[in-house]
Structure formats: structure tokens, C-alpha cells
Amino acid sequence: MRLNLQPIAASGFTTARHYRTGEPLHVRWENHQLTLVTPGYEEACDDQWIAPGLFDLQVNGYAGIDFQNDHALSREALLHVVRTLRSDGCHRFLLTLITTEWPSLLHRLRRFREIIHADPELHAAIPGWHIEGPFISAEPGYIGAHCPECARDANPQDIRDLKNLVGNDPLLLTLAPERSGSLDTIREAVRNGFIVSFGHTNATRDQLEAAHQAGASAFTHLGNGCPQLLDRHDNLLWRVLDKPRLHTGIIADGIHVSPQLFRIMHRLLPDPLVWWTTDAMAAASAEPGTYTIGKTSVTVGTDGIVRHPTTGGFAGSSLTPIEAIRRGSQMLDRPWRECWDFLSTNPAKIMGLTSDLQPGFPSGFQLLRHASVNEYTPVPCVSPIASHLGMARPSKRSVKKPQPAALME
Numbered sequence: 001m002r003l004n005l006q007p008i009a010a011s012g013f014t015t016a017r018h019y020r021t022g023e024p025l026h027v028r029w030e031n032h033q034l035t036l037v038t039p040g041y042e043e044a045c046d047d048q049w050i051a052p053g054l055f056d057l058q059v060n061g062y063a064g065i066d067f068q069n070d071h072a073l074s075r076e077a078l079l080h081v082v083r084t085l086r087s088d089g090c091h092r093f094l095l096t097l098i099t100t101e102w103p104s105l106l107h108r109l110r111r112f113r114e115i116i117h118a119d120p121e122l123h124a125a126i127p128g129w130h131i132e133g134p135f136i137s138a139e140p141g142y143i144g145a146h147c148p149e150c151a152r153d154a155n156p157q158d159i160r161d162l163k164n165l166v167g168n169d170p171l172l173l174t175l176a177p178e179r180s181g182s183l184d185t186i187r188e189a190v191r192n193g194f195i196v197s198f199g200h201t202n203a204t205r206d207q208l209e210a211a212h213q214a215g216a217s218a219f220t221h222l223g224n225g226c227p228q229l230l231d232r233h234d235n236l237l238w239r240v241l242d243k244p245r246l247h248t249g250i251i252a253d254g255i256h257v258s259p260q261l262f263r264i265m266h267r268l269l270p271d272p273l274v275w276w277t278t279d280a281m282a283a284a285s286a287e288p289g290t291y292t293i294g295k296t297s298v299t300v301g302t303d304g305i306v307r308h309p310t311t312g313g314f315a316g317s318s319l320t321p322i323e324a325i326r327r328g329s330q331m332l333d334r335p336w337r338e339c340w341d342f343l344s345t346n347p348a349k350i351m352g353l354t355s356d357l358q359p360g361f362p363s364g365f366q367l368l369r370h371a372s373v374n375e376y377t378p379v380p381c382v383s384p385i386a387s388h389l390g391m392a393r394p395s396k397r398s399v400k401k402p403q404p405a406a407l408m409e
């Protein structure tokens with residue numbers, strides 16, 4: 001899919017169909033904020049659609065920038081990420097920090113927060129945080145591309161350290177409940193307003209149940225953060241899907257989770273419980289080559305797959321949010337309009353944030369043209385993120401990535 005990269009009009013008006021209802025809407029915006037949404041005329045739509053901006057709960061890096069490295073710690077680097085993501089349909093995301101030494105993770109978080117809170121455009125696009133680790137399993141396979149030496153048990157003081165840093169920012173914490181001290185940690189996290197999600201875990205059924213009772217409510221990229229080979233009688237997937245009550249994240253690229261498993265998960269999980277993510281790293285929306293995730297160098301081939309240098313396992317993705325919508329709807333054979341919420345309103349709800357097409361709402365909005373059932377092209381992207389800055393859409397090389405083999409069924 002090619003994105004139609006055009007300068008953002010700071011103010012304007014148009015008529016477009018609501019992505020869910022198909023109802024014609026006349027919309028106006030000023031300084032990239034919706035100011036009016038009223039019923040429009042059918043004839044004026046010209047097959048143009050309007051939807052809230054996408055919201056990704058896991059972005060580890062993007063467009064050449066790796067959040068796990070110090071080069072990301074500048075306003076310019078973050079603006080580059082924010083604007084490139086917006087050009088890929090994503091108006092908000094959780095900046096994700098993965099397993100490393102705890103003091104250095106806290107230090108990086110503090111620096112990011114200072115930069116982001118000082119800039120309205122950054123703050124609107126990055127409303128909160130995803131802390132994935134270090135309280136995860138160090139077992140081979142479950143650790144994924146994280147640093148095994150840095151994985152460790154959690155305790156409530158770690159949560160208080162986080163809270164002192166982030167204040168009331170929304171925060172998603174991914175942990176493995178089989179680690180010692182996790183129940184007290186989960187209770188403290190929930191008490192402080194954090195959303196606790198399981199991930200990189202081999203927890204037993206009882207451990208999952210106890211942690212769920214303690215307040216954990218989500219699962220991070222189910223089907224990943226686990227070994228390639230699993231026991232056919234009892235494994236983490238069966239344990240989670242046997243009681244589908246968690247807000248379940250899935251990487252919707254057709255690679256991390258096969259199209260077959262993707263469809264099965266969707267049959268078992270109610271739509272409102274599913275959220276899609278890119279789990280994007282620095283290679284997303286960039287050329288193939290060598291990138292980093294923290295201390296690890298990874299290679300990204302022309303197939304767009306991010307591979308760990310020694311294990312050959314996946315290490316984040318190069319998926320863009322708009323491509324996730326296209327691939328996900330293709331895998332499910334459902335119209336993109338039915339899938340849009342998986343990567344917009346559903347993740348926003350998990351974090352207690354709003355996402356809707358209303359004047360003044362922070363979700364931003366996206367105009368799209370509908371070519372066929374699962375084919376569409378974003379048209380001039382407008383968002384409150386840009387605020388009054390009047391900035392232009394960044395130029396971006398058009399990289400045509402080949403279809404992943406996993407989608408060629």
C-alpha cells in the first residue's frame with residue numbers, strides 16, 4: 001500500500017462517511033482540531049471515509065529511531081517518529097521501553113518524559129508509556145529478544161519508583177506473573193492506576209488466575225514472547241484462550257502470528273477484547289538493513305522480518321500501523337472498517353483514554369479513500385497533534401516492501 005503524502009492543511013472542511021456507520025458527516029477543523037461534526041449530504045462524500053487516528057500500545061522505535069538507545073533522547077528524534085507514524089495513520093502511541101537494568105530504564109524514562117512534556121505536539125502523540133520488562137521470564141523462548149541477565153523479580157517499591165516518575169501518565173506494565181513477588185506488585189500497580197498486562201511468561205493456569213484476580217487485565221502480543229515449539233497438551237496459548245477474559249494484544253503482520261492462528265484467536269475472543277499492535281522497532285517505515293534494539297543488533301531483510309542475530313527469532317517488527325489494518329483485515333477477510341477499532345478505540349479504552357470523532361477529542365482523525373474491500377489509501381492526514389504549529393508532513397522515501405510469505409496462503 002502506498003501512502004498519499006501531502007502537506008497537512010491546518011484548517012479545512014470536507015464531507016466523509018463515518019467509518020463504522022457509513023453515515024455522511026460534514027466535518028470542519030481548525031489548527032488540526034475537529035471543530036464541527038454534523039450530518040452531511042450523501043452526494044458530497046465522494047467515497048471518502050473518516051476514522052479516528054490509530055493508537056498503538058507498543059512502539060519500541062520507528063523510522064530509524066530506537067527508543068532503547070540514547071540517540072532517541074532528543075526532541076528532533078521524537079518529532080521524526082511522531083510525524084512519520086502519523087503519516088502511517090497512527091496519531092497516538094505508547095512509547096515502549098523494554099528490559100534493561102532497572103536504574104537505566106528509569107533514567108531513560110525520566111529523560112523522555114522531560115522532553116515529551118515540554119512539547120505539546122509530542123505530548124499529544126505520546127500520552128503514556130509501555131514498560132515491557134524487566135519483570136518477565138528469563139526462560140529461553142519466553143525471554144524473546146529481551147536481555148536475559150536483566151530480567152528479574154518485581155516488588156511494590158519498583159512500582160512506586162515508576163509512579164514517582166510518570167505521575168498520572170497512562171502506563172501499561174507487561175510482566176510475568178510467575179516471578180516472585182508479582183501478586184503484591186500487581187496490586188500496587190493497579191492501586192497506582194497502571195494497567196497490568198501478562199507477557200513473556202510461562203505462567204501456570206493457577207498463576208494466571210491469581211494474577212488476574214489481583215488486577216492484571218491484559219495480555220501483551222499473545223502468540224509471541226514464547227518458544228516456537230510448545231507442548232500440544234498444555235501451553236500458554238491454551239491456558240489463556242481457555243478463559244478468554246483478558247484484553248488480548250496481537251501483532252497483526254501475518255508473520256508473528258500465522259494467519260490461521262490469527263483467525264482462531266479472533267473466533268475465540270470477543271472483538272472488544274482484542275487489540276492489535278505493530279510492536280514496531282526502528283526498522284518500521286525505514287529501509288532494510290541493520291538496526292538496534294537496545295544493546296542488540298538485528299537485521300531486517302527485504303521481507304521486512306526483524307531477526308535476532310544469533311537465535312534467528314523475531315525481534316520486534318517493521319510493521320506500520322496502517323499496514324497492520326490492511327494485513328489484519330485481509331487475514332480475517334473482514335472489511336477494514338470492521339477492523340479499525342482493533343487499533344484505535346479498543347487500545348484507547350484499555351488505557352482509559354477516549355477515541356472518537358468528536359470536536360476537541362484527542363484521537364485525531366484520518367481521512368481515507370476506499371478502493372475495494374481491503375484496499376484503501378489515506379488522504380491528507382489531519383490531527384490535533386500538530387496543534388497550532390502548522391507543520392508540514394515529513395517527506396518520506398517510498399519503500400515498497402514485498403508481501404510476507406506467511407500471507408501468501
Ligand SMILES: [Zn+2]
Pocket residue numbers: 132144199200221225
Ligand atoms: Zn515483547
